[in-house]
Structures are given as C-alpha cells and as structure tokens.
Amino acid sequence: MRFFTLFIFFAFITISPIKGQVLSHKKTYTEADTLRGSLRPERNFDVLKYHLNVKVDPAEKYISGSNTITFKAEEDLPVMQIDLFANMAVDSILYRGQKLNYTRRYNAVFIDMDPSVRDQKIDSLQFYYSGYPVIARNAPWDGGFVFTQDKEGNPWIGIAVQGTGASLWYPNKDHQSDEPEEVLIEAAVPNDLMNVSNGRFLAKKDLGNGYTQWNWKVNSPINNYNVMLNIGNYVHFSDKYQDLDLDYYVLPYNLEKAKEQFAEVKDMMACFYEKLGPYPFEEDGFKLIETPYLGMEHQSAVAYGNGYKMGYRGTDLSGTGIGLKWDFIIIHESGHEWYGNSLTAADIADMWLHEGFTTYSEAVYIECRWGKEEALEYLRGLQQNIMNDIPMIGPYGVNKEGSGDMYPKGANLLNTIRSIYDNDSLWWKTLKDYTQHFRHQTIQTEQTEAFFDAATPIDLKPVFDQYLRHTNIPQLQLKTDGEKLFYRWKADVPDFKMPVDVCIKNKEVRLFPTPEWQQLKEKFKDAGEVKVNDLKFYVDTVHINNLY
Known part of the structure; x- marks a missing residue:
C-alpha cells in the first residue's frame, strides 16, 4: 500500500517526517529483526484459527482482550513464540486450563508449553493481554492506531499495521508465511459506535455496560496485518456484482458522495474478473470502509480514505492525466485482494509480488476502460517515480522489504515481460492462470519467475534477475x-x-x-x-x- 515513490516522498516531506513502516535503507539488523523475520524452531507450528475478543476504549485509547490461537505443531514444540509488542501487557496465557510461564525478548513472547505439544497435534491456547497500543503519527506510512473524530465529533478509529506488524495490537504468529484459515473477531465498542471488521457480519450484542459487541467471521486464509477493526458512526449500503456481495460503510454526511464514487467498483470487478479471475474471497464478500487514513488492502474490508476524489487525493502519480480518470485507492487497494491477500509473499523481502503486480493492475483497469495505449502511457508515466537505488528484493529473514521501486518498477517489469511475449492472448492467459494457480497461497519470487518463464520459449531468468536483484536496468x-x-x-x-x-x-x-x-x-x-x-x-x- 505505502506508495513510497519519489512523488509521494516530496508530496509529504513538507507535512511530516516520512517513516515507512518497513521501507528504509537499514543495512544492519538486530536480534529483534531476526526474531520477527525468521522462522525459528519456536515458530514450527501452523496457525489454523484466531478467535479475537477485544474491547476498545476510545476515551482512554486503551484495548484489552484475548486471542485464542488454534494451531498444529509441525514438530515437537516445547517452547512456542507468539509475537506481541513489548509495550503491551501479557495478562495471562492459558493452556488446558493452566497458566503457562513465559519470557519476553523485544516483541516476542516465548511460552513454555507444559506439557510439550507433540508433532502434528492440533491444540490451542488463550492469550490475554491489554495496554495502550502504538498510535500512528502518519498512517498508513507508519503503523498503529488512529484515534480521531469525524466532523460531527464522534470517535473514529482505524488501524494500519502493514510492515510494522499485527502484533502491535494483538498476539499472533507475526510472519507472512503463515495465515490462519479462519478468524472470528468479537469487538466491543461504545454503544453509539459500530465496529466493521473482515469477513461476514454475524451478530451484535449489547453487553449492558455501555458497550456493544460486534461479531465478524473470516472464512478464508488471511494475512495477520489484514485482520482489522474499523470503529465509527457508520451507515451501511450495499450492492451486488454477479454473485458477489458489495457492502459499503461510510460516515453519514458522505453517504451520497459514496454512492456515486463507489459505483466504480462494478467496473473494476468486471475488468478484474476478466483479466485476473473471480474475486478470491467471495465467501467473505467485498467491503469498502471509510477510514481516517488514506487506505489499506485489508482483506474483504478495504480501507478507503481518498476523500471521494479521482486519482490519488486528486493528483495523478503518472503525470499523464490518465490517473485522474479513476479513484486510485479503490482500484489499487482492491487490486491487492488478488495480489497480496490471495497470493501472498511468504517473506516480505518479496513484497514486490504484492506491490508490483497491484500497481500493474492499475494499468489493467485502464486498459479495460480506455484501451491499451492509455495503459502503456500510464505505465511509462510511472517511471518518473523510479529511483533505482536499491534492489526490489530485500534481504530474507529479517522482516525487511526491498526498494519502494517495487511499485512502479515492478509494474514496468511486468509490462516489459508482456512485450517480450509479443502475444497478448498468451500474456493475459498466463497472468490469469498465475493468479488463479496461486490463489490463497503464500509463495516466493522463484515460483513467479518459473511460472512466467515456462509460458514462453524466451529465457526470462536473466530478465527477472536484472530487474529484481540489481539496481540498474538493462x-x-x-x-x-x-x-x-x-x-x-x-x-x-x-x-x-x-x-x-x-x-x-x-x-x-x-x-x-x-x-x-x-x-x-x-x-x-x-x-x-x-x-x-x-x-x-x-x-x-x-x-x-x-x-x-
């Protein structure tokens, strides 16, 4: 999401210091980076389900609750690593009704499993926690909660944690390689507010203490950073595209603007269904939710804060004028449902698989609506934002992305490969096959290289290698x-x-x-x-x- 292009850098540097959630030129790494970024023996388990039960106090900016983590051990597990930011309190950890001992190092909690969980056994634990979560200074470029008010003075709360980590606000195995197969989110908020989360709405319950609990369930694999709360005085309206439910949650005074602006979703779905394949989370539906920050690709609950403007906050990142024909946040963040949410990089070093393909999906949408020539002009215009400073692929195992060039350079790499194919029918078939083949999977760059290389007699290995692992272009x-x-x-x-x-x-x-x-x-x-x-x-x- 974080659009750390040259354009964005200069657009925001006069407003506040830039602090990308992960994007930086850090060259040395600490034990904390390794604990977060590597798959250590204490992480040898497969998360099957999260059951979050949380209460959010807007006045105190305080959260409390629990996460019941259901998992399958992938080898004997005497010690288990669960991640939770050090500023958050661990109230207790229960396993089979007994409190467990634990130690903490940086943002990792090491739990002594007593008795040890045996290889291939499915089990669960309850992790109770509380505290004052990190507050974002400039979401979504830095991670944390956004506690603010809407124009009518009502509390309005959002969260953006990509890169910084979902363990900023709830305990989990905070590594992209492991996605729970389902998540139940039970969130208690003051009675006059609504919480909108991922997946399907199940029920709401007045708790009798001034709070109402809103229950949502995700029935698909989901990235940790996509699990989300959106709290506000929302109103709801809905629509459908084919068999897909489209739900929208916006502030009341923006309802008419939203009905007009969000009509573009159907055009987008028609294009992406044709070129990329069906929406990958039909069982959970598609939502756009108005948020107090620009946007984020929260799965089945896409954050929207573009002010009901065309382009990127009324500007065109390509400098061609073509970007002003459509709402950037709707198209880009929804494109992540295919690339980033359905198809997920196992290590964030490979985040170009999210951002390069999603930026390319912008051109896909342009081509569907206005033709190939404008799509190509748009992609060429994005080249002005490429810095060619560091490689697009970052170092593995230390929770580090590569260059912000992964957005425009990644998209232009894909356009170059399309041109190498010199066969648009083959290109569209390969792109769609790739997107569907890796549906709901975590993958690595090498799998992507092999897939596109296999579709053409031309050897693409040196092409991928040059653009992804070196700063210079040919x-x-x-x-x-x-x-x-x-x-x-x-x-x-x-x-x-x-x-x-x-x-x-x-x-x-x-x-x-x-x-x-x-x-x-x-x-x-x-x-x-x-x-x-x-x-x-x-x-x-x-x-x-x-x-x-």
Whole structure:
C-alpha cells in the first residue's frame, strides 16, 4: 500500500517526517529483526484459527482482550513464540486450563508449553493481554492506531499495521508465511459506535455496560496485518456484482458522495474478473470502509480514505492525466485482494509480488476502460517515480522489504515481460492462470519467475534477475561506425539476453541483443535513427563514442 515513490516522498516531506513502516535503507539488523523475520524452531507450528475478543476504549485509547490461537505443531514444540509488542501487557496465557510461564525478548513472547505439544497435534491456547497500543503519527506510512473524530465529533478509529506488524495490537504468529484459515473477531465498542471488521457480519450484542459487541467471521486464509477493526458512526449500503456481495460503510454526511464514487467498483470487478479471475474471497464478500487514513488492502474490508476524489487525493502519480480518470485507492487497494491477500509473499523481502503486480493492475483497469495505449502511457508515466537505488528484493529473514521501486518498477517489469511475449492472448492467459494457480497461497519470487518463464520459449531468468536483484536496468548501447550500426546490452547479469523492439526509420523491428556487439544490416549515419519502443520496454538507451 505505502506508495513510497519519489512523488509521494516530496508530496509529504513538507507535512511530516516520512517513516515507512518497513521501507528504509537499514543495512544492519538486530536480534529483534531476526526474531520477527525468521522462522525459528519456536515458530514450527501452523496457525489454523484466531478467535479475537477485544474491547476498545476510545476515551482512554486503551484495548484489552484475548486471542485464542488454534494451531498444529509441525514438530515437537516445547517452547512456542507468539509475537506481541513489548509495550503491551501479557495478562495471562492459558493452556488446558493452566497458566503457562513465559519470557519476553523485544516483541516476542516465548511460552513454555507444559506439557510439550507433540508433532502434528492440533491444540490451542488463550492469550490475554491489554495496554495502550502504538498510535500512528502518519498512517498508513507508519503503523498503529488512529484515534480521531469525524466532523460531527464522534470517535473514529482505524488501524494500519502493514510492515510494522499485527502484533502491535494483538498476539499472533507475526510472519507472512503463515495465515490462519479462519478468524472470528468479537469487538466491543461504545454503544453509539459500530465496529466493521473482515469477513461476514454475524451478530451484535449489547453487553449492558455501555458497550456493544460486534461479531465478524473470516472464512478464508488471511494475512495477520489484514485482520482489522474499523470503529465509527457508520451507515451501511450495499450492492451486488454477479454473485458477489458489495457492502459499503461510510460516515453519514458522505453517504451520497459514496454512492456515486463507489459505483466504480462494478467496473473494476468486471475488468478484474476478466483479466485476473473471480474475486478470491467471495465467501467473505467485498467491503469498502471509510477510514481516517488514506487506505489499506485489508482483506474483504478495504480501507478507503481518498476523500471521494479521482486519482490519488486528486493528483495523478503518472503525470499523464490518465490517473485522474479513476479513484486510485479503490482500484489499487482492491487490486491487492488478488495480489497480496490471495497470493501472498511468504517473506516480505518479496513484497514486490504484492506491490508490483497491484500497481500493474492499475494499468489493467485502464486498459479495460480506455484501451491499451492509455495503459502503456500510464505505465511509462510511472517511471518518473523510479529511483533505482536499491534492489526490489530485500534481504530474507529479517522482516525487511526491498526498494519502494517495487511499485512502479515492478509494474514496468511486468509490462516489459508482456512485450517480450509479443502475444497478448498468451500474456493475459498466463497472468490469469498465475493468479488463479496461486490463489490463497503464500509463495516466493522463484515460483513467479518459473511460472512466467515456462509460458514462453524466451529465457526470462536473466530478465527477472536484472530487474529484481540489481539496481540498474538493462542498457542498450548503440554505436555507429561509418554507415554501420552496432548494438549490445550492458547489464549486471552475466551473459544478459533479452529481445527488444526498436523503431528504425518508422518501422518497428525486434532485436535480440547480447553482451557482444552485433551489427544491423541496414546502413546508418546516425544511431539516433534507432529508438526503443519505450511504451513497451523499460530500458536505458545510450549512444557511446567508441567501440570496445
């Protein structure tokens, strides 16, 4: 979600310090990073279910409750790691009716399982906790709660914790590789407020103490950071797309704006159903929920805070004007339902699988509505936000993403691969097959590379390697010698090969450069007569002075 592009950086640096939830240029890592980012023996269990029961006190900005964690041991488990931020109190941990001993290191709680849970056994524990959760300074760029008021003075509360960690507000196995298969969320809030969470609404109950408990259930695998509370004086309206329930929760004074703005959801669904496949969480329905921060891809409960404006808060990230034809937050955050929520990176080092594909889904939507040329123009416009500073893939096992380039550069990598295919029917089939093949799975970059590589006889391995694991993009070098023109690739990947389409005297030709000089058959006096089709390929072009 966090759009940490150059555009966003300059747009917000005058407002408040930028603090991406994970995006940073940190180069050294602590034990706390390893405890959070690695799959240690104490994490050798598969989470099956969370049952959250929480109470939120808006006046005190305080939460309390429990999480019943149902799990399956993947080997004998004498000690179990559950994550909860150090500022939150552990009130007690119960296992088979008995309190367990535990120790804490940083944001990890190590529980002495007595007796030890045996390999392959399904069991559960109850984790009771309370405290004053971290409050976000500038959500969603930093993680935490947002305690504010709507225009009518009613409490309005949201949470954004991607990267920072869901353990900021509830105890869980805080690693993207493990998703509970279902979640029950029971949230008590003051009587005059509503809580909207993920999944299907089950019931509400007046607790007789000034609080009402709102119950929601998720029936699909879900990322920890997507499990969410949205508390406010909401009104509800609904619609349908085919068999999919569309539910909207907004502030009362924005109801008419929302009915008009959210009509775009049906256009989006029609496009994504065709190009990406059916909505992956039909059993849980689709919701847009107005939030006091910009947005986030909370599964089946997408956070919306774009002010009912077209574009990104009324601006166009591509600089082309095309981005002002649609509501950025609706399309981008909903695109994450396919990429990020359904198909999930097992380690956040591979978060380009979320952000690159979701940014590409923006162009998919543009192509559905306004045609391929505008989609290509939009993608080329996004290149202005690429910094090529650090690789798109981050270091593994330390809870660290790669470069913020994963958004625009990731999308332009996919567009380049589409162009390499040189067959739109094959491209759309492969993209849809990929999206459906990995539905509701956690995956790694290598699986994505293999899937797209298998669909074409052209070797995509060096292409993925160059764009994902190096900062530079391929450089097409051109040189004339008399009337002879020579070309080659310069890249970090040894023996880099990739076809590229160029325009020569108003005619498009496909070249197959290698690191070795090759000569065009046509006669040239000026290398400037050869231009890369930069709507289709994201590469550098350089005219050099000397052959070498």
